[in-house]
Amino acid sequence: MDLDHSPGVAAFRAEARAWLHEHVPDVPLPSLETQEGFAAHREWEAQLHAARWSAVSWPEEYGGRGADIERWLVFEEEYWAAGAPGRVSQNGISLLAPTLFDHATPGQRARVLPSMASGEVIWAQAWSEPESGSDLASLRSRAERTEGGWLLSGQKTWSSRAAFADRAFGIFRSDPGAAKPHQGLTYLMFDLRAPGVTVRPIGRLDGKPAFAELFLDRVFVPDEDVIGEPGQGWRIAMSATGNERGLTLRSPGRFLAAAGRLAALWREQGDPADTALRDRVADAVVGARAYELFTWAGATRFAAGGEIGAESSLNKVFWSQYDIALHETALDLLGPDAELAQGPWAEPWVFSLAGPIYAGTNEIQRDIIAERLLGLPKGRR
Numbered sequence: 355m356d357l358d359h360s361p362g363v364a365a366f367r368a369e370a371r372a373w374l375h376e377h378v379p380d381v382p383l384p385s386l387e388t389q390e391g392f393a394a395h396r397e398w399e400a401q402l403h404a405a406r407w408s409a410v411s412w413p414e415e416y417g418g419r420g421a422d423i424e425r426w427l428v429f430e431e432e433y434w435a436a437g438a439p440g441r442v443s444q445n446g447i448s449l450l451a452p453t454l455f456d457h458a459t460p461g462q463r464a465r466v467l468p469s470m471a472s473g474e475v476i477w478a479q480a481w482s483e484p485e486s487g488s489d490l491a492s493l494r495s496r497a498e499r500t501e502g503g504w505l506l507s508g509q510k511t512w513s514s515r516a517a518f519a520d521r522a523f524g525i526f527r528s529d530p531g532a533a534k535p536h537q538g539l540t541y542l543m544f545d546l547r548a549p550g551v552t553v554r555p556i557g558r559l560d561g562k563p564a565f566a567e568l569f570l571d572r573v574f575v576p577d578e579d580v581i582g583e584p585g586q587g588w589r590i591a592m593s594a595t596g597n598e599r600g601l602t603l604r605s606p607g608r609f610l611a612a613a614g615r616l617a618a619l620w621r622e623q624g625d626p627a628d629t630a631l632r633d634r635v636a637d638a639v640v641g642a643r644a645y646e647l648f649t650w651a652g653a654t655r656f657a658a659g660g661e662i663g664a665e666s667s668l669n670k671v672f673w674s675q676y677d678i679a680l681h682e683t684a685l686d687l688l689g690p691d692a693e694l695a696q697g698p699w700a701e702p703w704v705f706s707l708a709g710p711i712y713a714g715t716n717e718i719q720r721d722i723i724a725e726r727l728l729g730l731p732k733g734r735r
């Protein structure tokens with residue numbers, strides 16, 4: 355890919371920059387992990403949507419701009435550089451939507467995507483269960499056939515923002531007699547306020563109440579909310595994980611912006627005699643650039659028809675470790691009280707600690723890298 359962007363891409367960048375300059379709130383919104391912040395971020399999604407910036411890579415008929423991956427990466431750079439709010443619709447936009455584009459019926463897309471783009475319906479991911487995180491195929495929540503649909507029962511856990519979200523998507527065991535654990539699973543969408551659903555917040559280190567576990571007691575889901583064929587849930591679910599680990603969850607734009615802010619903080623408050631800390635700031639800037647170039651290389655292959663696939667595990671391990679190092683450098687620069695303070699570094703630092711766990715733990719990613727990219731023998735399970 356030619357990184358000297360074409361005039362068309364440059365114009366797209368200029369349009370995004372101008373809009374963001376005019377609309378990004380001057381005062382940061384409250385945390386999207388609180389009820390008040392969730393509502394404020396939902397309104398921000400509606401504003402983005404009204405100007406067709408909420409899902410730029412989607413086709414226009416669903417509220418997007420039909421942007422290619424180059425434009426999407428450019429938009430992300432501008433978005434984070436402008437200090438725009440976090441995306442409360444992320445689960446839907448980066449995880450469910452790619453699945454719908456690949457596997458849903460046209461009717462399902464028309465029904466689900468526009469309200470996702472506008473923030474009217476915010477989605478939670480309901481994959482993990484108390485005994486099934488890394489070994490997701492061992493999941494036990496059931497989908498039983500009933501007239502006109504399915505009845506969901508069981509427990510899902512670690513569901514980001516589920517305390518305030520509207521709907522969820524997840525995989526359920528529809529054929530307990532299937533020969534292998536990843537067979538006989540069905541991918542369904544359901545309403546978090548349907549009869550039989552209990553949503554219980556899980557306490558987080560930072561005290562924010564949006565993380566939740568879900569208890570499902572014969573929750574009715576109509577056939578029209580099954581994605582793909584019943585029994586094919588594993589294949590369908592796995593087709594989206596590369597997106598999450600690789601590109602959409604952590605685009606380089608986010609780290610370029612954070613590294614730029616860190617360098618500015620160093621120029622304002624850094625002690626020139628502290629060369630060790632200065633080197634960590636420099637490492638953060640180099641890391642953001644390296645991640646940017648690696649991502650552009652992946653995007654080039656993708657644009658030429660390649661898959662993101664197992665390569666996304668390299669991104670995942672890198673961004674999750676980088677995020678922690680970047681925030682720890684900022685906190686060390688700010689001094690001993692920084693960890694107690696609210697503000698642009700302390701809260702994201704706490705969240706960065708979870709990066710090596712969610713979207714598939716780094717131990718599992720390293721296994722994927724070893725086995726699928728390096729061709730090393732399978733480890734002991």
Ligand SMILES: Cc1cc2nc3c(=O)[nH]c(=O)nc-3n(C[C@H](O)[C@H](O)[C@H](O)COP(=O)(O)OP(=O)(O)OC[C@H]3O[C@@H](n4cnc5c(N)ncnc54)[C@H](O)[C@@H]3O)c2cc1C
Nearest residue numbers: 479480481482486487488512513514708711712713715717
């Ligand atoms: C902040 C946060 C947000 C999350 N959001 C969501 C969400 O929205 N929706 C959702 O469905 N889930 C979500 N999760 C759950 C997340 O996907 C799981 O926590 C993750 O997959 C790990 O599963 P587990 O917690 O059951 O740990 P386990 O799988 O029990 O793993 C425990 C440890 O053992 C290691 N381990 C396990 N198996 C192996 C192996 N074969 N080889 C080597 N090491 C191994 C793991 O790497 C880990 O270090 C979230 C988690 C966090 C922390």
